[in-house]
Amino acid sequence: MSNFTNRWERKETPGISTRVKESVRPPGPLKPRLxxxxRSIQLQMQKLDIANQRxxxxxxxxFSKVVDAYSKHDLDHAKIYANELAEIRxxxxxxxxxxxxxxxxxxxxSTVTELGDIVVTLAPAxxxxxxxxxxxxTLLPEAERELGDIGTLLSGILVDAGQSSGLSLNFESANEDAQKILGEAAAVAEQRVKEKFPDLPAGIAAGEKAGF
Incomplete structure (x- = not known):
């Protein structure tokens, strides 16, 4: 059995020294930890979906308040509601x-199968x-804490994978990859906002540009 297979799936009975190391870095074979x-990230995705529904x-x-105020020619309240709507969006x-x-x-x-893939994939992740x-x-303090725990878990996996494979991490490349992922996510989010949320009445938009 290869060293990778051992590190990927092997299960061990922890001894005293192992339990001491566990306090510093999550232990065990890489596959179940990954x-x-x-699973933890998917749970956070579900929480983000629920929050976004709210x-x-x-x-x-x-939006209904904006339209109602605008239809009554109450532009002062329409602007207030429009500003709140902009923050919500x-x-x-x-x-x-x-x-x-x-x-x-x-x-x-989910597609990682090689030890080298772990190093290349986890760094930008x-x-x-x-x-x-x-x-x-600021929006979801609980999710922020849980993502911190996930980051710690991934960091431990990355360290172990790097030690087992002997591969060094290219931080510049990893950062570029991370920014690419975030950029793609931002573009998709922008498009979905346009699809999900109706436009404000033309008069409100024009008024905002004019600074009324």
């Missing part, structure tokens, strides 16, 4: 972008999770 990370409902209510877009980025990470991690975590910290 699968656990994927924002979409708030958007629907606020900004947060919803942020959640969509985070969700899309995590989905890309899950797809990549950790960068993406770090960015997502920072982006949603």
């Amino acid at each position: 699968e656990a990370a994927v 924002f979409q409902e708030r958007d629907r209510i606020m 900004k947060m919803s877009k942020m959640l969509m972008q985070a969700r899309m980025a995590l989905e890309q990470i899950v797809m990549r991690l 950790m960068g993406v999770i770090k960015n997502v975590r920072a982006g949603i910290s």
Whole structure:
């Protein structure tokens, strides 16, 4: 049995020294640890979906207020509601972008079969999770903490995979890959915002540009 297979699937009975190491880095073969990370990320995706559904409902209510105020020629309130609506859509877009980025990470991690793939895949994945975590910290503090735990788990896997394979990490390439994933997620989120949310009345948009 190859060294990779051992590190990928091997199960061991932990001794005292192993339990000490566990306090520093998650132990065990790589495959179940990677699968656990994927499940944890998928759980965060579900939480982001639920949170975004709440924002979409708030958007629907606020949009109705904008239209109602505008139809009554109450432009002052229409502008107030429109500004609140813009903030809601900004947060919803942020959640969509985070969700899309995590989905890309899950797809990549789910296709890992080689030890070298782990090193190449996990490095940008950790960068993406770090960015997502920072982006949603104020919106979903609990998710921010849980993503921190996922980052720690992935870091431990990356260290073990690097030691087992002898491969060195190209940080510049990993960062570029992470930014590419985030950029693609942002583009998709932007498109989905346009598809999901109706445009404001033309008069409101014109008024905002004129600074009324």
